[in-house]
Amino acid sequence: MRPDARFSLVFVTLLVLLSELAWGQSAGSAIHTGTRRALLIGINEYQAVPSLAGSVNDIAAMQAVLTTRWGFDSRNIRTLRDRAATRAGILGALTQFVREAGPNDITYVHYSGHGSQVQDLTGDEKDGLDETLVPYDGRTSGVPDITDDELDAIFSKLHAASALIVLDSCHSGTATRSMEIRTRSVPRDTRMDLYRQSTTATRAIVRGTQAHHVLMSGAAADQEALDGPIDGEYRGFFSYALSRSLATSAPNASPRAIFASVERELGRIKSQVGRNSMPEPQLEGPPGLLEGPVFGAASQADAPAAGAARLAWLEVRPEGDGKVTLVNGVLLGAAPGSTWSIYGPGETSFAPGRALAVARVAVAAGKDSQAMLESATARVAPASRAVMLISAAAAPRFPIHLVEMPAQRRHEIETVLRRTILEIAIVAAGEPARFLIDVQGDTLRLLTADGLQVLGTFDARTGQWGEAVARLVSRSANAAELLALDNPTSALRVTVQAAGAPAPATRDIVFASTRPSELRFRPLGAPRSSINSLQLVVSVSGDAYLTIVDVDSGGNVNLLFPNKAQRDAFIPDGRVSANQPVLIPDSLAPGNRAGFFWDYGPPAGIDTIRVFASTDIETARLIRQRVFTLQQATGAQAAESARRVAQGFDGLRRDLSGLATRGIVVAADEGLPGTGSGVSQVADWAAATLTISIHE
Numbered sequence: 001m002r003p004d005a006r007f008s009l010v011f012v013t014l015l016v017l018l019s020e021l022a023w024g025q026s027a028g029s030a031i032h033t034g035t036r037r038a039l040l041i042g043i044n045e046y047q048a049v050p051s052l053a054g055s056v057n058d059i060a061a062m063q064a065v066l067t068t069r070w071g072f073d074s075r076n077i078r079t080l081r082d083r084a085a086t087r088a089g090i091l092g093a094l095t096q097f098v099r100e101a102g103p104n105d106i107t108y109v110h111y112s113g114h115g116s117q118v119q120d121l122t123g124d125e126k127d128g129l130d131e132t133l134v135p136y137d138g139r140t141s142g143v144p145d146i147t148d149d150e151l152d153a154i155f156s157k158l159h160a161a162s163a164l165i166v167l168d169s170c171h172s173g174t175a176t177r178s179m180e181i182r183t184r185s186v187p188r189d190t191r192m193d194l195y196r197q198s199t200t201a202t203r204a205i206v207r208g209t210q211a212h213h214v215l216m217s218g219a220a221a222d223q224e225a226l227d228g229p230i231d232g233e234y235r236g237f238f239s240y241a242l243s244r245s246l247a248t249s250a251p252n253a254s255p256r257a258i259f260a261s262v263e264r265e266l267g268r269i270k271s272q273v274g275r276n277s278m279p280e281p282q283l284e285g286p287p288g289l290l291e292g293p294v295f296g297a298a299s300q301a302d303a304p305a306a307g308a309a310r311l312a313w314l315e316v317r318p319e320g321d322g323k324v325t326l327v328n329g330v331l332l333g334a335a336p337g338s339t340w341s342i343y344g345p346g347e348t349s350f351a352p353g354r355a356l357a358v359a360r361v362a363v364a365a366g367k368d369s370q371a372m373l374e375s376a377t378a379r380v381a382p383a384s385r386a387v388m389l390i391s392a393a394a395a396p397r398f399p400i401h402l403v404e405m406p407a408q409r410r411h412e413i414e415t416v417l418r419r420t421i422l423e424i425a426i427v428a429a430g431e432p433a434r435f436l437i438d439v440q441g442d443t444l445r446l447l448t449a450d451g452l453q454v455l456g457t458f459d460a461r462t463g464q465w466g467e468a469v470a471r472l473v474s475r476s477a478n479a480a481e482l483l484a485l486d487n488p489t490s491a492l493r494v495t496v497q498a499a500g501a502p503a504p505a506t507r508d509i510v511f512a513s514t515r516p517s518e519l520r521f522r523p524l525g526a527p528r529s530s531i532n533s534l535q536l537v538v539s540v541s542g543d544a545y546l547t548i549v550d551v552d553s554g555g556n557v558n559l560l561f562p563n564k565a566q567r568d569a570f571i572p573d574g575r576v577s578a579n580q581p582v583l584i585p586d587s588l589a590p591g592n593r594a595g596f597f598w599d600y601g602p603p604a605g606i607d608t609i610r611v612f613a614s615t616d617i618e619t620a621r622l623i624r625q626r627v628f629t630l631q632q633a634t635g636a637q638a639a640e641s642a643r644r645v646a647q648g649f650d651g652l653r654r655d656l657s658g659l660a661t662r663g664i665v666v667a668a669d670e671g672l673p674g675t676g677s678g679v680s681q682v683a684d685w686a687a688a689t690l691t692i693s694i695h696e
Contacts, residue, residue: 042112054235055168108164340388342359446473475555546611547612547613
């Protein structure tokens with residue numbers, strides 16, 4: 001990305017604008033006393049360009065996160081939706097927002113909608129193009145887009161303690177073949193006379209390494225910003241990942257930490273929508289700011305804002321007969337199948353294992369979610385609060401859309417699919433699909449939901465391809481199930497990477513990747529290396545027991561660690577110490593301490609590795625036993641295997657959700673030397689993911 005035009009080359013921009021005064025304060029300076037204010041702009045419906053589906057939901061979800069997690073008062077949050085978000089409306093709202101912001105304020109601006117490009121008239125862009133936002137009335141007669149130059153001129157006058165500005169749009173112009181997954185871009189505007197009238201030469205804040213701001217982008221300008229269904233609701237993919245990250249981040253979370261969390265969440269979305277890759281986030285700014293709190297100076301962020309909680313939460317309304325309503329639950333991911341921990345009214349700490357009840361969402365009703373309590377004896381008071389415990393499971397059916405083809409060929413393909421995939425749903429154009437199938441001559445192709453990536457090609461002249469397609473579909477579903485086993489309430493943090501992967505960057509520009517790590521088959525007798533034999537570097541923020549699970553390219557579920565080949569002296573019981581990275585296996589040389597290796601052989605494809613960490617051995621054993629059962633289930637034919645694995649994952653979800661209210665308590669013996677007051681520890685668990693691409 002060009003160093004002098006990074007702002008204009010992004011389709012999703014996160015800027016933290018910090019004045020020299022605010023960031024020059026010492027650690028002992030006064031606690032923030034200003035106002036937290038936000039401006040949220042979302043456009044689904046346009047006058048003259050194609051509509052989107054997720055933009056308005058983006059800003060509604062972000063408002064919920066800002067108010068419940070970060071202490072923003074709803075009276076200080078202004079929203080512009082659809083018809084209100086005209087060019088004049090947006091520029092006027094931004095100008096007023098900047099004018100009203102005080103020097104001690106914490107400010108946030110979010111735009112979700114279309115982006116585009118126009119010829120650069122000021123000579124500051126090496127590619128000759130300015131990036132633009134497309135307002136509701138954009139591309140109508142006499143209405144130009146809003147250029148990055150105009151935004152720069154406005155934001156250069158913002159003198160708040162900190163400002164977070166998100167632009168979830170793109171300029172790549174990439175098209176998809178799906179009506180459900182759309183790109184947030186429209187073709188370049190060629191009406192240059194309109195822009196000559198409004199050209200601004202000021203570019204006061206765009207150079208991230210020279211000014212007090214941090215820049216995060218969801219992808220480069222030649223990648224697509226996506227809008228589509230996630231967890232049953234239409235959202236911008238990046239906005240969704242960002243809202244999930246901000247919902248669970250610590251009060252002093254840095255832009256680098258937020259960035260890493262967004263990247264992990266995009267990995268889960270990738271699996272859910274059946275893609276092999278996603279747009280790649282980028283982070284830019286002075287190193288000191290990349291490590292500082294995202295919402296203000298350290299002295300401000302260390303003290304929670306009034307009304308802020310450790311996690312974003314939903315209001316709970318009891319309905320009787322074991323039913324509850326999670327108010328506006330859809331906005332925070334309360335999709336059918338998700339599990340939520342319920343705490344009392346006014347709760348802010350949401351301690352693991354201390355929930356009063358657990359509820360599982362049964363159905364969405366508008367923006368609310370209807371859920372059933374897991375225990376018939378649980379009692380929930382009005383205005384209780386719920387936080388997500390485990391994400392929604394993969395859809396119980398596999399929606400597949402058959403792209404336009406001759407009727408006879410369609411009938412033949414449907415027959416094979418229904419025979420080999422028990423839970424398949426053949427959906428029409430315009431309905432949510434997880435995969436597409438098309439036929440080119442005698443070749444049948446399985447495609448991602450947007451039609452941009454080919455997952456497999458097969459000979460369409462016979463029905464022999466059915467089992468292979470079923471395996472690919474099953475692999476995607478099993479990986480999605482595995483990634484849904486996440487615990488946002490956890491106090492643990494787990495990191496995992498392949499040995500030999502580059503260390504996290506400390507420079508002012510960080511290029512992340514949502515692409516999988518790559519390994520190759522190890523030929524018989526060939527020496528082991530980081531290219532053909534996997535080693536993992538794992539670190540946990542607290543003392544924990546590790547369990548490592550794999551969904552391989554055939555859809556099989558495998559328990560990688562602990563394993564039967566492991567030597568007794570190598571990480572006994574999988575127990576690791578806090579903040580002490582461990583290498584598993586310890587060496588690729590013969591006679592290593594581990595007693596095993598993870599070599600790769602056929603078939604080629606994608607492996608999803610999930611590392612679980614639990615504070616108690618009982619939870620670790622529970623996970624291991626369930627995974628071992630799943631491992632036995634994946635030897636059957638594809639259809640039967642998918643059914644048995646889905647049942648196994650459901651059982652594991654219920655086991656883990658049960659820990660929220662009856663977390664195992666480990667209490668030290670107060671009579672033993674060095675045990676202090678005998679502080680108890682509630683069982684807690686967390687997980688991290690690594691994706692591996694296997695080649696010949």
